[in-house]
Amino acid sequence: MAWKFRRRVKVIPGVHLNFSKSGISTSIGVKGASVTLGSSGAYLNTSIPGLGIYNTVVRPG
Template identity: 55%
Template sequence: MALRFRKSIKIAPGVRINLSKSGVSTSLGVKGATVNLSKRGTRVTTGIPGTGISTSKLYRAKPNQSAPRGPRQYSTTEWVTAWIIGEILAIVGWLKLEGGVGIFCLVVALLIPVSLFLYYRPKRSDW
């Protein structure tokens, strides 16, 4: 008989820390759309709440046998998904939380698109 252990701790609306025998992971999202970050990779799960219909995709880091060549290049779909989830979480936090935490969520909601723009803008090689 196998022994299983799993504990999920809610940190903020839409943010959970998951503890299990195999390690720690973080889940971000709302009903119908969740992103889970763990040592195995990033799992994106979407579904229709209340129907039992869902889909899940695991994005694993490919092992690199050659010399390191820099940071991984994310697809447009991956960073747009991350941006949308980040914005939803930040705006929900701003609307639902009070005081300094709500203001912090508002600042995060404003910084997410700026930071993504700065990171993904075309790099100029003629400088």
């Protein structure tokens, strides 16, 4: 099993910096809907909080 690393830091409410082995990304949004921008592209993340239902749309960069 390979080790993974991820760290998330809140900058201001609704904005997070994400640090991982593959690089740094930024997430902007609220609970249930966010956009993540990073070196591998942009992701639109939507979910229904509390139900575990989610969807991610990837736009390669």
